[in-house]
Every structure is written in structure tokens, then in C-alpha cells.
Amino acid sequence: MPLQQNMNNSLNFSGGPGALPATVLAQVQEAIICVPEVGLSILGISHRSEWFAEVVRELENNIRRLLGLDQGYHVLFLQGGATQQFSMVPMTLLHGKTEPPEYLHTGYWSGKVLGEARKETKLRVLWSGESDGFHRLPADEELDFSATAPYLHYVSNETVEGLQFHRVLGRDDVPRVCDMSSDFLSKPCEADRFGIIYAHAQKNIGPAGVTVVLIRDELLQDMPDNLPGWLDYRSHIKAHSNYNTPPVFAIYVVLLVTRWLLDDIGGLNAMNTLNQRKAALLYEALDQSDGFYQGRAAMADRSLMNVVFNLATPELEQRFLAASRDAGFSGLSGHRAIGGIRASIYNGLELHAVEKLIDFMLEFQKTR
Template sequence: MKSNNLNFSGGPGALPASVLDEAREAVVSLPETGLSVLGMSHRSAWFLGILDEAERNLRELLGVPERYAISFLQGGSSLLFATIPMNFATSVFARPEYVNSGYWSSRASAEAKRVCNSRIAWDGKPGGFRELPALHELAVSRNAAYLHYVSNETVEGLQFAVPETKPEVPFIVDMSSDFLSRPLTAGQFAMVYAHAQKNLGPAGVTVALIDREMLARIPAGLPHILDLRTQVEHRSNYNTPPVFSIYVLTLVTRWLRSEIGGLAAMQLINEAKARRLYGTLDAMGGAVKVHAGRPWRSQMNVAFTFGDERLDRAFIASASEHGIVGLEGHRSLGGLRASLYNAVTLSAVETLCEALAEFGLRHG
């Protein structure tokens, strides 16, 4: 039987059991209102309270200064790939620069090319997207509009370390797949954004932390819905927002605060999960190949293969017998991928490791 507890999907991913329980009840009737969350008005006092709490919880978890606006957007990272250069790649500054470290960052830079004259500061494609650059060593124009990168590449299983110092160039980072998985110094970034279907909740909402100084750069004349100032000024309620997604996101932030004990505690759990799985894969020797180079291995997404498509498919089938789901690799890379998002427990990882060891013995 399949289990939410054994969902290793790259996204939408697993949700905490307590959050699922509360969301299930809310679909029928919210304790505070007696109405289904699916029918709650975005103009209601209840939802305005949810927006306030979601922002408050994020500020507390991440230590976000007041100079940063927090918005809950729609359209996912894919929409922001275009709207970010529309808003911030103005003629006053040199062109924006992009790091191509994998599938999703390459998508971001390709969209920017449609909007403005951008530059690729570093490209990992010739090496098969198996390593990452040192961000502070990149030859980036000091007058660049911004440097954009993806902190964790979900497809290839690569993850940047959190920058230790504030860069000279504004950093804009897509943290969709490792947001809230570890502590973060928000003040080191001009903008951080993350869509929800990894560590934050169901698809439909994207969190954005934006330094208000960046808002002053936005040119006049943009369509209102694409102007980030519109979302900030209307407190994420310019048009009908995804009420249910924001509600579940709020439940997740409560879970991180009350049950996990904050992001430092969450990081320790995530480190233990990744250490356990990588240790199992490395112990299998040449039978398994991890895609990412060791120094850049992601704690969120582990991309690997048995080197034979038939064996990869056979392991997916074998794991399914244990109730494990979501191990298919991304269509662009193939192979296998285990995503270890916040809600994936260490117990679930132990089950996956046991399944791997059993499969390895069976197939030599």
C-alpha cells in the first residue's frame, strides 16, 4: 500500500502528517469559521489573519528584517523567471547575469533572454551539470543589475552553500527546493523566492522576500499584475490569491516552529537524512552512480542511477512493494531521484535504504 510517509517525489512533495490532518478537517469545516477553507473569501477577516500569520512566522523563522517585503505570489518560479528581469533589469544598470547550474537555472536564464540583454556568468552544461562554482569568485560586473542563481537544483541534485557574506552585486536566488530547510541570512540577498510544492505546502503559491530598495528600480508602465510593487502594495491580495495553498503554508510554518523547533533543528534532521542515504549509495560501490560531484551534493534531492535503465525501472517496482513512491528521475535526466524534503522523515529514509540494500543483494 502506498503511503504519504514514503513519498520521495521531486514535487509536489510530502507534507507533514499533522499538517495533512489539519488540512483534511479544514476542507470540510474550519474550526474558526465552520466553513470549508475551499469556500473562504480572500477578503474575509479570517484570511487576512492567515496572511498576517504566514508573514509573521516566516519573519521569525528566517529572521527577515522589516526592510524586506514578503509577498505570496502566483505563477510559480516559471512566471518569476520572466517578471524578475522585467522588474529589475533596467537600463540604469549593466545587464543582469545568470548562473546556469542545472535544468531550472537554465530555464531561468533562457526566459531572461526573451526579456532583456542578459549574460551567463557561469555554465555547467559542458560538464554535465555535476558541479557548482564558487559564487564569490565569479567574474561578474560590479554594476550588474543582479546575479541570479538557483540554490538547489532538483533535477541534478546540486546545492549551493548559503553565502557567508553580503555580495557586492545584488543576489536574486530561486530557493524553491531548499527554502526553510536550513537557516538563512535574508539580508545577504536582494530577493529570495520559492514556490511551495517542495517544503512549503501544495502548489499554487510562491513566497518572495524582496528588499524594498529593489522596488525603487522597477520601471513605470509594466502591466499591474506583473509589477512586483502591485503585490507588495496590496499585501498579496490584488487579485484572488490561492487561499488554500497559503493556509497550508501557514500550517507548515506552525509545524516548523512548534514541532520541529526552528530551522536550525530542521537542518540537523535534513543532514542526518542525506548522510544516511548517501552513505548507503556510496557503500554500494560501482553498482550505483550519484550524479552530483561529492562537494556539491544536495541535501534535498539525490539523483542516482544503477547505470542500466532496466535496473532503474526494476528498483522503482521493487521499492513500490515497500510502499515507496516518487523515485522516478526527471524526464531531462532519467535515472532515479529521491527527494528528502522537510516532511520526509528519517524513518522513511531508513526504509528506502533498506530497500536499496535488499535490491543490491538481489542483483549483485
């Protein structure tokens, strides 16, 4: 596998799982052999141990600190990925409701949400970008929110198409539910304006295997009583995210990432400043390439997490990808649904990696 031998963790632009901070990787490497305060490998520590209970407590508190959340929200660490939340949300919030929930169809992942939610309920698609090829997001005047909807659901960042909402949508009197899988903890997000936020870890905050769910306590009051325990938020709240054997390793890595965000980065405002800088440099390279690199998303809706672009032909894109692999970059292939190039610049990817990618892009343009 000679190509992979040339690759570098620091140049990992994968759309997911994303790059982890170098300091976290070093701590994980140590923990796989031995967690210092326990004397055992993280892969062999019981989920029923007091040490792990403290990991969960600290992680809950760290997320509350980062987002400014009070005790009116529960913080859960679940399995099943964001995909399980596609079903759990309507199962939880529609009990006794007659009006349809409202959903936005803004890209690949919100389309996946619709497919699962329709198995549970009839819904209203408030806006869809499908006819436009998902090149943009709706403006405020295109959205007519209902005051009687049980909830509004949207995806904050579409990783495939490189689109991101830079504002909070909806009405304050209708619960907002947001899939923040690919921009969670990348910036401040006014979390207290949402009823439910969910985010799988493998973009900004850890490895695959754990999904963070924030749920406002008052939304639990009208839940149905006949849900399976595994699909009932109350079961997980009562068990402190230990209802069944949890992914101890993945949760521990998320804890390390939150410590990094708090202690090394200095919080979400500082993280946002770094992410803004990375994105600005990369988009500037696209915009100044005289059309050699063609950005996909409308400028106002460009994602700070996923920079998606094309070259003139698929053949040229394949040469770009082959050359990038030879140069030590990984993860630059666009999603299988649309092809092209995608540079994912999540929290763990450092500024110097973006600068190296831009240098590579400039050199590739000169030689082609």
C-alpha cells in the first residue's frame, strides 16, 4: 500500500471520520496501552467503573460549559449515529400531535432524514433545494414557518454539498431540532434556542461510535410510554448514558477533545476564529484561480467545515486526486453522490495543513 505509506495524519481532509488534534492523538495512544489514573488500557476498562462514571460527568459538564447550557438540558452520549436520531425525534415529539412537523431538504443528509422520518409520520417539507441541485440554502423570505408545527427540523451543515446555515432558523415558540453532526462545537451556536441538538462524533469531536444528544427537559413531558427502552431518551437519562454497554473508548476520546477545546483552544469563540481563518484562505484560493477551481456552494452559504469544488473535467479531478495522494494528502475525494473534490477542515485540522493544500493547488494549476 505505497500510497497510504506516504500519507500524513496532519494532512487528513477526510469528510469523516475527521482528523483529531495531534495532542489528543498522543493521549489516545497512551490510553490504549494504559490510562494513567487507572493502570489499564482504555479498551479494557469497565463501563460500570466509577472512573467511567466520572468521565461521563466531566464530559457532560464540559459540553455545558462550552455551549453555556444550564440544567434545563440533558446531555446524552448514545449509539446508533445520527441515523438513529432521524427516527427517535419523531417517535419522541409527535405523541398526541395532529399537525405535521416541518423539515428542510437542503442536501444529501437532510434527504436521508426525510426518508426515515416519513416512516414515522406525514411531514411538511418547508423548502427543498433539490431542483437547484443543492447549490444554495433558502433565504428567510422563502420560509413560511407554521406556529402550530410540533417541531422544525433542519441540518445545520451539509457535508456533501458544502452548505452551512450561518443563522438560527424557525420560531421561538416551535421546538427546533437540529442535526449538527458536522459543525457541532466548531463555533458558538445559541444552543439554548434549540429543543434537541444531535451530533455524531466523527467530524469535529471524536471517533465514530458515539452521538451527542442535547434535549430540553420540557420536551420529555409528552413522550409516549410505549417506546422500547433503547429508543426512549428517558431511559438513557436515568442511566446517565449507561443504559446498555456504551462505547467507552469513543466517549473518552470526546472527553479529551472537549478538554482540548477548553484548555488549549480557549473555547468556541477561539475555535470559530481559527475555523473562519482556514475557510477564508481556502475559498480565497478558489476564487483567485481564474475558474480553474470552481466552488460549488453559493457564496453566502459556503460551509466553514466542508469546502466542495470541481475542476474542468472528471479526468482532471482524478489527476488532481492522484497527485494529492502522492503529495501526502488524504480524504480529498468528493462524496460518491456528487463527485468532485471536498476538503473537510474540521476542528482538528490545523491551519498549516490548509496552507500546504493551497500551495499544492497553486502548483497543480501551474503544471496543468
